[in-house]
Amino acid sequence: MVKLMCGSHNHELANSLVGHSYVDQLTKDEKIIITDKTKSMVKSRNILLTLKENNVNSYTTIKQIYNARSAYRSCIRGSDTEMQ
DSSP states (O other): OOOOOOSSOSSOOOSOOTTOTTTTOOOHHHHHHHHHHHHTTOOHHHHHHHHHHHOTTOOOOHHHHHHHHHHHHHHHHTTSOSOO
């Protein structure tokens, strides 16, 4: 059972939005850049630098780059497994 004492938050607002799920979403343009750079065999850290240069206020992390590259490769692979 949860009892509501006061309708206001009990903590201060965050100073940075890094790590929040809504801000961490990649835009359509960022996904296109990642797929193009992945096709060109560019390293993940260089893709991240390119995204940061294009948008100074970007909160993209290297983990998001890894996940987007993995999703792209699995899309290309289709129903085949990595071993096939």
